[in-house]
Amino acid sequence: MGRALLNLADAVTGTDPAAAKxxxxxxxxxRRADDRNLLALAVVNLAQALLMTGDRARRRGQxxxxxxxxxxxxxxxxxxx
Numbered sequence: 001m002g003r004a005l006l007n008l009a010d011a012v013t014g015t016d017p018a019a020a021k022x023x024x025x026x027x028x029x030x031r032r033a034d035d036r037n038l039l040a041l042a043v044v045n046l047a048q049a050l051l052m053t054g055d056r057a058r059r060r061g062q063x064x065x066x067x068x069x070x071x072x073x074x075x076x077x078x079x080x081x
Contacts, residue, residue, distance in 0.1 A: 001029050002026050002027075002029030002030035002032075002033055002035065002038060002042070003026075003038060004031075005022050005023070005025050005026035005029060005042075005043035006023070006026040006030070006041060006042050006045065008022045008026075009023035009026055009042070010041075010045055013045060013048055013049050013052065014052065015032060017049075017053050018043070019030055019049040019052075020049035020056075021046040022067065023042055023043075023046035023061070024046055025037060026038075026042040026045070027042040027043055027046060029068055030042050034046060051077050062065045
C-alpha cells in the first residue's frame with residue numbers, strides 16, 4: 001500500500017494538490033512497515049508537493065504563530081495567541 005501511494009504521489013505532484021495527502025499517507029504506511037528507503041522518498045515527495053502548493057505551515061510541521069511586535073524597552077516572552 002505504501003509503495004502504491006508513493007508512486008501515486010510521485011506521478012501527480014506537479015498536477016494535483018492531493019499529491020500531498022497521498023505522500024503523507026504513503027509515509028505513514030511506510031513508517032509502519034519500517035521501510036526506511038521508501039519512507040525517505042515519501043518524505044521528499046511530501047515536501048515537494050507542499051512546496052508546489054505553497055503550504056508553508058504544513059511544510060514546517062506546525063501552524064505559523066507570529067510573535068508579538070516588541071514595544072520599546074521590552075522583550076517578548078510569550079507567543080501571540
